[in-house]
Amino acid sequence: MKALQVERSLPRFAAARVAGALAPGRGARVGPLRLAEIDPPSLPGPGWQRVRPRLAGICGSDLATVDGHASPWFEPLVSFPFVPGHEVVGDLDDGHRVVVEPVLGCAVRAIDPPCPACAEGDLGRCRNVAFGHLQPGLQTGYCTDTGGGWSLALVAHESQLHEVPEAMSDEAAVMVEPAACALRGALKAGTGRDGVLVVIGAGTLGLCAVAALRRHVAPARLLVGAKHPEQRRLARDLGATDVAAPSALARAVRRATGSLALGRSGDDASPPARSGGTTPALQLTDGADVVVDCVGSAESLAQGLGVVRPGGRIVLVGMPGSLTVDLTPLWQREVELVGAYAYGYEPGPDRRTFDLAFELVAEADLGRLVSATYPLHRHAAALAHAAEAGARGAVKVAFDLRGEKGRDRL
């Protein structure tokens, strides 16, 4: 079958790193990803089913892999070669349409008794993602044995499958997984309606986080740092009360919180500044109660530290990697830095993240965030588009497998 596959090839990873540094997404042309004819993955055991992807999204973590920027942390947590693609809506052989919950936890790996995290339904914290009867792989899309969404077929354990309501489009369904990630981050905000919340980044995760915060927290002020005009429009539409360019975010937070600022009261010899881009960052005395960082870069984390209040919380939703950041404000202001990865169950009775995500996608009409789809053979263009989505007025870019030749013959 046709699939995009990542191989363990150090020269190709190195080439991808160079190409990706020149232009995000460029690693697709020279890196470890290639379009190949491979055997469909076998069913690893009872309870497993074949899924033929309909749409498979391109995520920031996929782009990091393709461009060779993924953290070495993941090395023992993946198995090569693997087929990427963990945002998947597809068909089961019995005709049911499903979304795959990609974490490969204890139940999927037939590990019994499960680890404490899996026992509590907290799949994202599973201790066994490199053990059991499957090859290592923290998620579908990073594991040799399961395959991934960027292909004509993958295998998934029944515990991973969520049936898609008939009324929900494929475009909406493919947004369930990223919405679940963002939702988990939003629910870690831990603040009430009176709080001032900031979301940094207005790509897929950021916009989903805005929608989730609006639905589940409904803060008085929800500020979003968004780089591009279409992102700003969508952020507002999804519930942001204020939207600012990244360079203006600190000023917007200062205004929203009534904070004072340091270092800007010098004499009149100070140089003029362009507020559109080079105004020196303000150092706030107060700040937002919670910052949800949906970018995960050194810049976004530094910005988060700059706009969160003393004793506030930063929820890191965007995948970070190796970063160099001055953590002095975190120390001096006793800021809490919290990671938000994947999904499981959220606090409260019977609140599975994916179930909440289905509701969120439907209610906020997140299917509209799917801006473009590509066939597999145009993967280079697809990845380039995804890497520059914001600048090109797009949000989510996905592979469309519905028309791929050979899909129906599998």
Add this chain to the structure above:
Amino acid sequence: MLEVDRSTPPTLFMHGNGFRLEELPVGSRVVYGPEPLPVLRDIDGAIRHALLHPVDSDPLPALLRPGMRLTIAFDDISLPLPPMRRPDVRQRVIEAVLDLAAEAGVDDVHLIAALALHRRMTEAELRHAVGDRVYDAFAPRGLLYNFDAEDPDALAFLGETDQGEEVEISKRAAESDLLVYVNINLVAMDGGHKSTATGLASYRSLRHHHNVRTMQHSRSFMDQHRSELHSSNWRMGDVIRRSGVKIFQIETTLNNDTFPKPFDFLQKREWEWSRRDRSAYLASSKALARTPDRLRRAVFQSVLAPHNLTGVNAGEVEAVHTLTTAKVMEQQLVHVEGQADVLTMGLPYISPYNVNSVMNPILVMCLGLGYFFNLYRGRPLVREGGVLIMSHPTPWEFHPVHHPSYIDFFEEVLAETTDPLEIEKTYEQSFAEDEWYRHLYRTSYAYHGVHPFYMWYWGAHALQHLGGVIVVGGDARAVRRLGFKPATTLRDALEMASDVVGPHPSLTHFHSPPLMLTEVT
């Protein structure tokens, strides 16, 4: 006034830290300011004469006595434009007043820069205004200082006008036995009761006339007979007088000799340019074209105007202001027949609020739609529904120390709406009461948090009147943020204007410098 024909040379447009020559369509009218009036030969003598022979008031020496509290307030950095050469007229007047005070044995004297919600003046700026001798005698002892409209302990509430306008001014001024106000009257709006009722007032007071309704009902605010801004200040002046504050008003008028050599060609009529003027134009435009922005700004901001005194009057506020206004009209009034479909103007590098600073986009709006548009009596130069074309680079650029709230106004407010009423209703209070802006206004050199709102309100009448505003040669993003349309060339702008006013529109060009007041019949 000139009607452009085929032989008319190109017309000069100021363009921020530079200028351009533009070909106006045949048939366009160019309105030029009058020639500079003759100046007073013996300035110090004229000042002394005014103090000793005031109008509707006892001579100043008769108002001075030992043991009294005397406060001398003076106009701030916003006047005159450009700043004048030393000695500044404020220095001359203040020195004369202080001489008389010393002769009378007055030793409780405070000098206050009446800056209202403007930024504080730096030491250098204060020295320029009052002179080193005065500065060194008073500032080190804390007797010469900037007015602080946010110091609750330094304000006095004097009451309300019959229309409910609260009057709160400098406590020191209010409680002095005599307040001497030293004014520079650059345009018809300046002076009179506005000097104290605005210059020494707090936000609590100012908000009653610095608002959209007042500006939309001031047609124009340069015409005291049709200015709600003027009326409000006059009502407040009445409250100040009735509360027992004794004011001795000293108003000075300047001629319109705005630019020194080599920039003096800027204020001449192009067809009268000499060979030297043409050479100066070519040399300075070429030099400026090769000069980085910041340096260009520094060059222009260092220009000191040669304008000189045409009159000085002292005494009772309203009587003095009547004489002052007549003198301003004598210098600035130009009669124009009929309105045009399109009004063009070149905006210079300076406005009252960016002396030694950056002309940010909000100030561009204020200068064009606030000040220049309102320099009329009777009717605006452009008809209702007409188009205003301004030439200015309009950079997306702010001085972070002087204009911190402007940055947020531009980023936060104008990104949402440019409607003055909506802006006033939704945002004004939060900016006016923002603690950081308050802190910077009081301790740094920042305009008050509410100041950019006033700049926007200043243009409210024009926004209501005009069918469109086009900025030639401006930063397109910044221009659009202002709610205006950007054009690369004047020709493009005229083409765009025809979409609003139709083909072959009548056009009037407001040629400044110098400043003038048009009487449109």
